[in-house]
Amino acid sequence: MVKGIGILGIRVPAIRKCAKEYCTLSLRDIENLLRSPFHEARLLAVLILVARYSSEKQCGEQQAIFRFYLRHAACINNWDLVDCSAPHIIGAHLFSRNRKPVYRLVRSKSLWERRMAVMSTLYFVKRDDFTDTLTIAAMLLADPEDLIHKAVGWMLREVGKRSRDIETGFLARHYKEMPRTMLRYAIEKLPESERQAYLHGSYRPAAQSASRIAPDDARILGPQQGSC
DSSP states (O other): OOTTOBOOOOOHHHHHHHHHHTTTOOHHHHHHHHTOSBHHHHHHHHHHHHHHHHHOOOHHHHHHHHHHHHHTGGGOOSHHHHHTTHIIIIIHHHTTSOOHHHHHHHTOSOHHHHHHHHHHHHHHHTTTOOHHHHHHHHHTTTOOOHHHHHHHHHHHHHHHHHOHHHHHHHHHHHTTTSOHHHHHHHTTTSOHHHHHHHHTTOOOOOHHHHHOOOSOTTOOOOOOOOOO
């Protein structure tokens, strides 16, 4: 938990129930919640934003929520706040749009904004779109923060659930330079023999797996097709 943030002791299911009841709360009131010194108030705020974004049918309203979320990123400053909201707001909004905002977050000095970038790609991964996850993972190999290592490893594992070849292709190129935590998270679902080989630096990938990684790690997607 971030230093200086208070805890009220309210359980998450109760906060989620409250978010459903107050999903029409105005952005001004949500801003007040985000600026609260209590973690539960901020969690309530991001859950309401997620509910608001998901229920909106108008592109203009969704855009307003997306921009509001990014403007208040400094208040979304704990891993659970990021993880429960970034995929459903940033990821959902940019799935059919230009994804450059994600890369601005990747390059942020803020740990939480970099985690937002990583976690937003979960929305893409669940729709079999892996390129940004792999690109961002490569960009963050040298990141100093353990919470980034965990997030990147988790997203690589999610890629592997859908395409083992693509995950192992990425690992073949990068596993020797990956932070230990990132690697452990990424290989968690692989067979034990493969995990041990990765951890001991002795894995020998098949030529096919190494060549089937998605497009070049450094590529950033251009404008995406969308209705608004």
